[in-house]
Amino acid sequence: MSPTSLRVVARITARKETVEQVRQILLGLVTPTRAEEGCVVYELLQNRADPTDFTFVEEWASDAMFEKHHTTAHIRSAFPKLEALIAAPPDIRTYSLIG
Numbered sequence: 001m002s003p004t005s006l007r008v009v010a011r012i013t014a015r016k017e018t019v020e021q022v023r024q025i026l027l028g029l030v031t032p033t034r035a036e037e038g039c040v041v042y043e044l045l046q047n048r049a050d051p052t053d054f055t056f057v058e059e060w061a062s063d064a065m066f067e068k069h070h071t072t073a074h075i076r077s078a079f080p081k082l083e084a085l086i087a088a089p090p091d092i093r094t095y096s097l098i099g
Contacts, residue, residue: 005040006066007095008058018085019051025078025085026054032074038065052087066094 047053
């Protein structure tokens with residue numbers, strides 16, 4: 001892991017009645033994203049205590065590669081589907097490794 005890489009934590013909250021639909025859409029992003037240039041880590045987590053809470057933990061080789069990720073067909077097609085199924089807009093936070 002490079003100290004100059006970009007780290008991302010992206011949280012998505014499904015509505016209670018749409019958990020399985022959201023889960024399937026998010027799972028569909030894992031394989032194509034891991035194949036993207038610049039993707040170092042891309043993990044999808046689901047909260048054990050609150051199944052509506054999904055979190056991606058990501059590492060990208062650069063900011064540019066992360067930005068390119070948002071232009072891919074799989075991301076562009078997933079977000080319109082998610083809009084009607086999630087409780088709030090995605091909370092996407094970016095970080096730099098400092099220690």
